Amino acid sequence: MLDNNCDETSACLEHGKHLQHDETNEKDLPSQECGPYIRSQLASMCARHTLARRLPITQWLPQYTWNFFLHDLMAGLTVGMTAIPQGIAYAVVAGLEPQYGLYAGFMGSFMYVFFGSTKDITVGPTAIMALMTQTYVLNYGPDFAVLLTFLSGCMITLFGLLQLGFVVDFISMPVTIGFTSAAAITIATSQLKGLFGLKGKTDKFLDSLVNFFEHIHEAHLWDALLGISTIVALLLMQKLRIFRVKGNPQGQQVSSARRIFGNIMWLISLARNAIVVFFGIGLSYVLYLNGHTPFSLTGKIAEGFPPFEPPPFSTVFKNETYSFVEMTSALGSSIIAIPLISILESIAIAKAFSKGKAVDATQEMIAIGLGNIAGSFVRSMPITGSFTRTAVNNASGVRTQAGGIFTGLLVIGALGLLTSTFFFIPKATLSGLIMTAMFFMIDYDVVSLLWRTKRIDLIPLGATFVFCLLLGLEYGMIVGIAVNLLILLYHSARPPVDMKWTVINGCNVLLVAPAQSLAFPSAEYVREVIVADCNLHRDESQQSAVIIDGANLLYIDSTVAKVVKLLSEDLKVLEVPIFLWRWPPAVTQTLLGIDPKMKPLFKNGPSVDLVINDLENCVRHDVEGLTDEDTSVSMMNGIHHVP
Known part of the structure; x- marks a missing residue:
């Protein structure tokens, strides 16, 4: 319906522009000048679009x-x-x-x-x-x-x-x-x-x-x-119904008697x-x-x-x-x-x-x-x-x-x-x-199908089935929807995060690549995973850093932004600097709205080694820097994957 109204709306807006740019003073314009036009357009929409769509019989009759x-x-x-x-x-x-x-x-x-x-x-x-x-x-x-x-x-x-x-x-x-x-x-x-x-x-x-x-x-x-x-x-x-013959199967001619018999059997099946x-x-x-x-x-x-x-x-x-x-x-x-x-x-x-x-x-x-x-x-x-x-x-x-x-x-x-x-x-x-x-x-066949494809879907199916039988259809449906939403929320709270330790320009770097946008249920989980991984794998004899690749992030909410700020403070205690690489502008603005002082953490260079160059005490010429493509490959082949 919105599509049907676009032409009328555009025409009215264009009409408004002419009025706005008219040399006549705005105060001198009659207040009803656009009124008849709008009313005529609304009447047209009701006659040709709304009526036809809400009464489909007017289209096929x-x-x-x-x-x-x-x-x-x-x-x-x-x-x-x-x-x-x-x-x-x-x-x-x-x-x-x-x-x-x-x-x-x-x-x-x-x-x-x-x-x-x-x-x-x-x-x-x-x-x-x-x-x-x-x-x-x-x-x-x-x-x-x-x-x-x-x-x-x-x-x-x-x-x-x-x-x-x-x-x-x-x-x-x-x-x-x-x-x-x-x-x-x-x-x-x-x-x-x-x-x-x-x-x-x-x-x-x-x-x-x-x-x-x-x-x-x-x-x-x-x-x-x-x-x-x-x-x-x-x-x-x-x-x-299997006796009904359609067309000429395998190019063979079918007799009229065979077709009549098949149609009779088909009608018996329907009735x-x-x-x-x-x-x-x-x-x-x-x-x-x-x-x-x-x-x-x-x-x-x-x-x-x-x-x-x-x-x-x-x-x-x-x-x-x-x-x-x-x-x-x-x-x-x-x-x-x-x-x-x-x-x-x-x-x-x-x-x-x-x-x-x-x-x-x-x-x-x-x-x-x-x-x-x-x-x-x-x-x-x-x-x-x-x-x-x-x-x-x-x-x-x-x-x-x-x-x-x-x-x-x-x-x-x-x-x-x-x-x-x-x-x-x-x-x-x-x-x-x-x-x-x-x-x-x-x-x-649905049980075997889900077992082969996504077994977790058997949980809402089974819950709905059992509770519908025991409690009644209405309550069973409510239980099934609730279980399904809980599973959906669990996946939202535990998103997949690819993590890999690698050495870049002599610096021990933890590359973190969230596979999807982060919502508030997952924020604390991702923070805990990164801090725990830094405590487990960082080498105190060597400079370490954390780089979070935000290329896959389409949005974050204020809770996630706050947790990223807390993560930077956690890593500061561990003397591990953090950089936010390739984060989209909209996501960046959300973070800066929480704390403008985080602006130096954002890096948009074409390669990770340029990010590491900002660190002191890093050896800059030991290893040629990884490009975007190399980084993607290294993340795909990471040491471990957090489900």
Whole structure:
């Protein structure tokens, strides 16, 4: 946006220069002379730049074609076939009635059509959002989930308007993987209850495991068989996409029958979730007509469309009334945690499918935020970008964000026509569907990858994973971020410093080369290392000196400057002079601001031997001085390295 405003700003400044240099006295100029110009430019920016950027639909809609429509229609309907069963399943994960998953499946899609910036993204309920909502639904009722949707939308939109997307940069890859893996395992274990037809409490990882082993003897055989069969069928159908043929592999001609067969297998793979759900419905219905109900069924689902009304700012649950303040107090940290996770999911998906294009994080946050706000008016649970459905959208050849219109319409159609049919969905089928989706959320290779590359990253990954399982997702994420920041601070406090003793012009010199800029946590450490090294290696029979090469220093703070002054005083006691060689002007000014008397310590000569020439009692012609290049080599091949 700043780039878009540069021309207007420059023009106004130039206009101001003409006014300033006008022969007319400044006092005689009308005070409003520049006002109309500025107002016209601001109006122009709003019309052509801000509007186009904040309403991406204005950019792609004028170029919309019939071909785009057909591709978007196909992709939107395909995604809808996945969104319907997933929405029902994720509502169950959240502890809500199944229709809430459908309520969450259309308004976000419609809003993203207007405000979304990435054509492939599909918005709706996700497993992680459902799990993070579950606790509040079980303890306080569905109205809390709807209010949480509204508040999350407000927070996400606010983050977008304030351009606070950088906040998610503090959540590193190991923390993210630990979080998603723990969430996947927590969700999968919570579905053991439905998979085996058990009873009991399953809102947390440990509770789910304890409940499973306590009630395993009560397992329903038919539920277990159907659930396990669902998992196997989904895994097999997921592999059917390999039959699809693109182009002419290895230059060979492919028959039309082979292509048709491959495309059919590919469509079956994409629609596998809907297939297993409708198979379960059909099987349950046929058995029901014959007087048998061997499966635990989803049961009655509220028919029709949700009421369009503001989210509840007060509610009654189990004969207890909650005001808005009490509701927000009960939601607690989730008002911040859920928006952050929502932003993280959505932006990560946008980057994964951007195909090299820059992702407008601000616009993505605004789109997701407004989708949640609008969704709360139709009783939606919290929503964000869905990786699974986005992958289906991309594979289906979507051309624009308009695909979300057809996805939303299909979900609305299901609400209007199929809710009575959903009564017969076996709970084991939904549990199998959810568990299968969780298999692909776990990154199985990351541990070996980090072990080979940077093992210390296993610490925040492990901490996040363990504490998410034991304490819950919000607290586990906080622990992971804290551990990651501690590691980051440790590296800042213990920077690598190359140190080498060498003889230059008969003088015993300690060459010190910090590998990066120094910040205040590292200042005292570097001082201690240099003083200790001087005490250990200096030769009292020979003149010694310390030269700190500042070529790599881009900045220092006042604490570092103060410590450098103290270091010079420490070395003065040891009768070891110190020189600051090749320090940048900005860094030099910071030091001189602390103590102007340090000015003689700064040297900018082309070689170290010219620095040593300032010392008395040095033999100047014993050894030819080292050049900058020689010094760099000598430092790289130093006697020891302080990690």
